[in-house]
Amino acid sequence: MVLWKKAGFCLLLVSLVWVLSGCGQGGKEGEPGEQIVKVGTDAAYPPFESQTGDQKLVGFDMEVMEAIAKAGGFKVQIQHTGWDPLFEGINSQKVDAGISAITITEDRKEQYDFSDPYFDAKQQILLPSDSQVKTLKELQGKKIGVQSATTGEFVVHEAFGKTYPHLKGYDDTPTAIEDLKLGRLDAVVADKGIVLEYIKRLGPDKFKAVEDPSFPPEQYGIIVKKGNKALLDKINAGLKKIKEDGTYDKLYKKYFQVQ
Structure with missing residues (x-):
């Protein structure tokens, strides 16, 4: 009787270990050994990320993240979080990673770990077609809209100071454009x-x-919680593969019409 109990206890331990091994780091239970990574995004940046009428997440970043996961040997569950909640979600571990046209900056690198860069970018000024403005400095005294806590806001602060009275911050870029x-x-x-x-x-x-x-x-990068090297290595490995096998180039051409 005692031997049977010991054997049953060992079997229970083995079963428990098997079940736990099927859970992804910070994710939900999946197939044995399968890692499911929860990814946050702010789906208000077409063509990088946006939502269809049925709330499906689409865009360049979404397809890049899914391709990275496939190449890196893990699965992703991408969710619309909003901009500030995306960073808060990383801190609180509600999401494991974030992709949302996030510019790699020194300030952000102090708080989060970034993947290798996956996109080269730059700021631009959107103007009415009849505007004569050719530089940011020529907007002195004019009303400028930016999304708060983005590099668009940073460059305006650099040019006119953080107390520039004609700068208006928005929760998202589409609202500013409206x-x-x-x-x-x-x-x-x-x-x-x-x-x-x-x-x-x-x-x-x-x-x-x-x-x-x-x-x-x-340059844009994918963020993870500071010190999450295991996940960061998987993301970088997947990104390297899709750059080498042509997958990245196909997606870039699809969204940015490079001939």
């Missing part, structure tokens, strides 16, 4: 890919993009 359409703003500063996408939507006869030579080049 105010520009309505004449409440003179310009919007945002990432180049997003500005060009909106010019296609709004019409080049109504709006145009200006790239100030003073704007520094930027």
Whole structure:
């Protein structure tokens, strides 16, 4: 009887270990050994990430993240979190990683670990087509819209100071652009890919993009909690593979119409 109990206890331990091994780091239970990574995004940046009418997440970042996971040997569950909650979610471990056209900056690197860069970017100024503005400095005294806590806001602060009275911060870029359409703003500063996408939507006869030579080049990366090297290594390995096998180039061409 005692031997049977010991054997049953050992079997229970083995079963428990097997079940736990099927849970992804910070994710849900899946197949044995399968890691499910919860990824947050702010789905308000077409063509990088946006939502369809049925709330499906689509865009360049979404497909890149899914391709990285496939190449890296893990699965992802991507969810729309919003911008600030994305970073808060990493800190509280509600999500394991974040992808949302996130520029790699020294300040952010102090708080989060970034993957290798996956996209080269730059800021641009979105203006009405009849505007004569050619540089950011020429917007002195004019109303400028940005998404708060983004590099668009940072470059305006650099040019005019953090207390510039005509700067208006928004929760997302589309809302700022809507105010520009309505004449409440003179310009919007945002990432180049997003500005060009909106010019296609709004019409080049109504709006145009200006790239100030003073704007520094930027790169996007995928963020994880500081010190999560195991997940970061998997993401970097997957990113390396899709760059080498042509998958990344196909997605880039799909979204940015490179011939």
